[in-house]
Amino acid sequence: MIIIAGKLWVDTADRDSYLAGCSKAVEQARAAEGCLDFALSADLIDPERINVYERWETDEALARFRGTGPDPEQAARIREAELRKYRISGVEAPYPERHARSRWSHLSCRSRRAVRAPRRSLPTHAGRPPPREPDPRQRPAPPLASTAPR
Structure with a gap:
């Protein structure tokens, strides 16, 4: 597997139009x-x-x-580029599996639920927060059964 990753720099005023021109x-x-993934995205900070x-x-x-490579018009708009080619010999989960579900699977499940059904508002209990269940660790322990013979 081959990964090409890195970054390009274009003029601030030109970045959105550059990306729009790359959509095709x-x-x-x-x-x-043979393409497994391909993405160009605007950086959130710079x-x-x-x-890339x-x-x-x-x-x-x-x-x-x-x-x-890119057409000459697009190439002329790139002020600087820092791209690297990586040769990957193996792929594995990013974190060891501790359970049957992936450590990150909750993210996709939450996003799917949010798309499928909007959240319903919870009862307000007359403007007060809902009552809380007592913490089971704070309940008094039941009395121990006597082990002495009768």
Whole structure:
């Protein structure tokens, strides 16, 4: 597996139009044989930065798609680029599995629930917070049964 990752810098005023101009290339890449993922995204902090992430099955698949690179108009808009090619020999879960579910699976479950059904408002109990259940650790322990013979 091959990963191309890094960042591009363009003028702040030009970043959104640059990304919009890349949408067709992203669609073509994702549809290309051997492409596992392809993303260009605006950085959340730096208004000039574009994050690049591509994942390909083989060098050949990457070369078939890439051809000569970006068109000259887009290439002229890139002020600076820092991209690296990574060769991946194995893939595994990012964190050891401790349960049957993935450590991060709750994120996708929550987002699916939020999309499927809006949250219902809880009763307000006349403006007061709902009553809380007592903490089971604070309940008095039951009396111990006597083990003495009768």
